[in-house]
Amino acid sequence: MDLIHAKSERALLAANQQLRGALGRCMQDMTDQLIDLLARVEAYIDFPDEDLPGEDRANLLAGVQRLAVATARLLATNHYGTILRDGLKTVILGEPNSGKSSLLNRLVGHERALVSAEAGTTRDYLEERITLGPHCIRFTDTAGLNPRPSPIEKLGMAKTLERAAEADLMLLVLDATRPVPPLPREIQARLTPQSTLAVINKIDLAPVGFHPALPTSLPIMKTSALTGAGCDELVTAIIQRAESFRVEQGEDLVTINSRHAYALNQASTCLREAQTKLESTCPSELLASDLRGVLAAFGEISGKVDNEHVLDRLFSTFCIGK
Numbered sequence: 001m002d003l004i005h006a007k008s009e010r011a012l013l014a015a016n017q018q019l020r021g022a023l024g025r026c027m028q029d030m031t032d033q034l035i036d037l038l039a040r041v042e043a044y045i046d047f048p049d050e051d052l053p054g055e056d057r058a059n060l061l062a063g064v065q066r067l068a069v070a071t072a073r074l075l076a077t078n079h080y081g082t083i084l085r086d087g088l089k090t091v092i093l094g095e096p097n098s099g100k101s102s103l104l105n106r107l108v109g110h111e112r113a114l115v116s117a118e119a120g121t122t123r124d125y126l127e128e129r130i131t132l133g134p135h136c137i138r139f140t141d142t143a144g145l146n147p148r149p150s151p152i153e154k155l156g157m158a159k160t161l162e163r164a165a166e167a168d169l170m171l172l173v174l175d176a177t178r179p180v181p182p183l184p185r186e187i188q189a190r191l192t193p194q195s196t197l198a199v200i201n202k203i204d205l206a207p208v209g210f211h212p213a214l215p216t217s218l219p220i221m222k223t224s225a226l227t228g229a230g231c232d233e234l235v236t237a238i239i240q241r242a243e244s245f246r247v248e249q250g251e252d253l254v255t256i257n258s259r260h261a262y263a264l265n266q267a268s269t270c271l272r273e274a275q276t277k278l279e280s281t282c283p284s285e286l287l288a289s290d291l292r293g294v295l296a297a298f299g300e301i302s303g304k305v306d307n308e309h310v311l312d313r314l315f316s317t318f319c320i321g322k
């Protein structure tokens with residue numbers, strides 16, 4: 001499915017590696033560690049009369065913690081996976097007439113949005129997907145943030161705020177010929193150097209070396225949607241932002257989808273339970289039940305592990321019944 005839906009070069013690479021088993025290898029390794037833990041716990045339940053070495057709970061706890069970290073790392077790839085599949089959600093916002101729609105048109109290379117010298121032209125938001133470098137970028141052009149909006153502009157602004165709340169990246173477009181406008185408080189809180197690029201537009205009309213005084217320390221890009229100046233640099237910065245969501249998993253580009261994330265979240269819950277039990281003096285039966293829960297969750301991703309497997313490991317780890 002991911003291969004069919006791949007919208008960019010990078011998404012295609014991830015889908016291919018998935019098929020060749022990058023995720024499979026990762027899960028194999030985690031399942032292997034888990035079976036090891038489970039065999040060590042169940043040996044004491046299944047063979048209480050055998051003369052087994054003393055149960056090493058500290059060692060088990062370390063193993064469970066290692067698995068919890070690996071699970072969390074894999075879960076963290078979900079966001080990048082979404083970005084590869086659906087595109088980087090990039091919201092263009094700013095005051096009316098700052099050149100948001102012109103910038104969108106410039107970035108997508110055709111007249112997608114209506115541009116007008118009249119303020120408040122874009123009242124709804126509109127979306128356009130394009131491929132930039134190895135990534136798919138999903139731009140949303142929004143209604144201007146007007147400090148004194150008309151009733152219809154108010155509706156548009158509410159939608160802008162909704163979109164901003166879900167954005168992976170915000171482009172705050174500022175008009176180089178005007179003072180930096182006051183922004184709604186809900187937006188201000190979201191404008192961090194990690195989430196936002198300040199785009200000073202209409203730089204063709206500003207004096208050379210112009211530098212606006214921004215309320216927060218956002219990274220600054222300077223563009224002219226009219227002449228195209230600075231737009232290549234902006235594109236490069238957007239691609240870098242998309243890349244910054246990537247979570248390293250060794251050599252491979254591992255990403256998961258929402259089905260995987262659901263299973264891994266379940267595994268995560270069971271692992272937390274197991275940790276709590278190992279930190280107290282809880283019977284091994286209950287601990288084994290949590291680990292079985294993890295095994296079932298992992299099985300949702302990489303196929304069910306039958307009990308034979310666990311028993312094999314148990315017998316190869318301990319000298320039992322000889």
Ligand SMILES: Nc1nc2c(ncn2[C@@H]2O[C@H](COP(=O)(O)OP(=O)(O)O)[C@@H](O)[C@H]2O)c(=O)[nH]1
Pocket residue numbers: 095096097098099100101102103114115116117118119120121122144201202203204205223224225226227
């Ligand atoms: N000189 C100059 N004018 C621009 C630039 N970008 C946009 N404009 C003009 O500014 C006006 C508002 O542009 P528009 O894209 O509709 O702004 P929006 O309201 O933020 O979407 C239009 O007349 C554009 O032609 C630019 O970089 N330089």
Ligand SMILES: [Mg+2]
Pocket residue numbers: 100101102113114115121122142
């Ligand atoms: Mg507009």
